Amino acid sequence: MTDSPDPSPAPALGHAMDRPALLAALRTRIARLDRSGGAQAEGDSLPLCGAIDQHLPGGGLARAAVHEVLAAEPGAAAGFCALVLARSRWAREGAVLWIAPEPDAWPPGLARFGLSPADLVLVQAPRRQDALWAMEESLRCPGVAGALLAVDGLDMTAARRLQLAAEAGGAIGLLLRPDAEEESGGATAALTRWRVGALAGTGGAHDLGDPRWSLELLRCRGGRPQHWDVTWRPAAERLDIDVAEQLDIDTAEQPDLDDAAAGAQGAVPLRARRRAR
Known part of the structure; x- marks a missing residue:
C-alpha cells in the first residue's frame, strides 16, 4: 500500500518551534500510516535470533523500554537499529520515527533490514530540547511502534523520562549514540546498552554480500555482557550467529x-x- 502525498506538510522545526502544530501534524501522519486502525496483540519482547535471545531476560529485546546503541561504525549501527525498529513494526501496528538534528537515514537502504519506507517518519530536530520532546511524545503515542533518537549525550534525568514514556505508551525506544569510552562506562537508565561495529561482508571483491556485524551487549538489566559476530540475511530477513x-x-x-x-x-x-x- 502506497501512502498518498500529504497536502499539508508538517511545520519545519526551527528555533521557535510551534510544538502543538508539530504534534498535530505527526499524529495525522501516524494515523495515515496505521493501516489497521488499531494495535495488534502485544508481546513483551522482540526476537533478534535464538542464540542472542536466550541471553536476554524475557527471551528477546524488551518492548515498552529504551535501549542504547553505541555506533562503533555508523552504517552498521543504523542497520541494527533498522532491524529492531522493523520488528517492532511487525509486533505492533504503528509508525516508526527516526529523530535527529539532521536525519541522514536513507529509507531505501533501511528497507534492506526490513524497515519499509512507508512506515518511516523522519523528524528533524536541531535543538536538543526539541528532539527530546519529540522522542518522549512519540514513545507515549499509542500509534507509534518504535522511535529512535540520534543523540550525542543524555543526562540521567532525560533518559529516565524517556524510559517512563516508553513504559506508558508501549513502544520500543532506541538511543543511537556515538561510541565513546566515557559513554560506554557511564550509568544508564536504558534496559540494555549495545555496541555495534562492522565486519567484512560475505561477498567477494566485487560484491559485499550480506552485512556482518560485531554485536556487544555491554550492559543488560538482569543479564550479563556478551559478544556475538552475526550476519544479516536480507533474503530470509534473518539474523544468524x-x-x-x-x-x-x-x-x-x-x-x-x-x-x-x-x-x-x-x-x-x-x-x-x-x-x-
Missing part, C-alpha cells in the same frame, strides 16, 4: 566434548580450531 562462533558457544556449554571422536569423523577438534583462531 556466525557458524564458527556458534560452535565455540556449543563447546563451552559441553567442556568434555570428545575430540578424538570428532577427529574420527574427519573434523578438526574444536579445541584445536580455537587455538588456530
Whole structure:
C-alpha cells in the first residue's frame, strides 16, 4: 500500500518551534500510516535470533523500554537499529520515527533490514530540547511502534523520562549514540546498552554480500555482557550467529566434548580450531 502525498506538510522545526502544530501534524501522519486502525496483540519482547535471545531476560529485546546503541561504525549501527525498529513494526501496528538534528537515514537502504519506507517518519530536530520532546511524545503515542533518537549525550534525568514514556505508551525506544569510552562506562537508565561495529561482508571483491556485524551487549538489566559476530540475511530477513562462533558457544556449554571422536569423523577438534583462531 502506497501512502498518498500529504497536502499539508508538517511545520519545519526551527528555533521557535510551534510544538502543538508539530504534534498535530505527526499524529495525522501516524494515523495515515496505521493501516489497521488499531494495535495488534502485544508481546513483551522482540526476537533478534535464538542464540542472542536466550541471553536476554524475557527471551528477546524488551518492548515498552529504551535501549542504547553505541555506533562503533555508523552504517552498521543504523542497520541494527533498522532491524529492531522493523520488528517492532511487525509486533505492533504503528509508525516508526527516526529523530535527529539532521536525519541522514536513507529509507531505501533501511528497507534492506526490513524497515519499509512507508512506515518511516523522519523528524528533524536541531535543538536538543526539541528532539527530546519529540522522542518522549512519540514513545507515549499509542500509534507509534518504535522511535529512535540520534543523540550525542543524555543526562540521567532525560533518559529516565524517556524510559517512563516508553513504559506508558508501549513502544520500543532506541538511543543511537556515538561510541565513546566515557559513554560506554557511564550509568544508564536504558534496559540494555549495545555496541555495534562492522565486519567484512560475505561477498567477494566485487560484491559485499550480506552485512556482518560485531554485536556487544555491554550492559543488560538482569543479564550479563556478551559478544556475538552475526550476519544479516536480507533474503530470509534473518539474523544468524556466525557458524564458527556458534560452535565455540556449543563447546563451552559441553567442556568434555570428545575430540578424538570428532577427529574420527574427519573434523578438526574444536579445541584445536580455537587455538588456530
